[in-house]
Amino acid sequence: MLLAHPAVLRELVARYESLCTASREPALAPDLKRRLDDVAYTLCVTTGTRHLDQALAAARARLATTASAATATVASATAAATAAVSTAAVSTAVTAT
Numbered sequence: 001m002l003l004a005h006p007a008v009l010r011e012l013v014a015r016y017e018s019l020c021t022a023s024r025e026p027a028l029a030p031d032l033k034r035r036l037d038d039v040a041y042t043l044c045v046t047t048g049t050r051h052l053d054q055a056l057a058a059a060r061a062r063l064a065t066t067a068s069a070a071t072a073t074v075a076s077a078t079a080a081a082t083a084a085v086s087t088a089a090v091s092t093a094v095t096a097t
Contacts, residue, residue, distance in 0.1 A: 004046040006066040009059045012046065015039050016056070 004012075016039045023032055040052045047058035 003062065004059075006063055008046065009063055012039060012043050013056065013059050013063070016043060 016036070019032065019036045019039060022029070023036065040055070043052065043055040043059060044050060047055045047062070049055045049058055
């Protein structure tokens with residue numbers, strides 16, 4: 001199954017939440033219902049689900065997974081960089097003596 005890019009999912013969820021908030025306003029834009037339906041449909045298509053609640057859950061789970069993976073990647077890169085700096089410092093100290 002193809003997976004939507006996290007940036008696309010993030011934008012769709014944000015747009016849906018924004019439209020839900022706007023739908024609570026006393027003066028609704030005439031096309032608000034259509035835009036809510038469109039973003040709900042798009043969320044379902046991009047997550048491979050048939051119901052909005054499932055689509056939102058799938059999108060949020062995917063975003064949480066990619067955020068965890070990104071954090072792990074940054075932590076791994078930071079550890080590697082720290083090790084490289086430590087090795088260089090030890091080499092410099094040994095060479096200087």
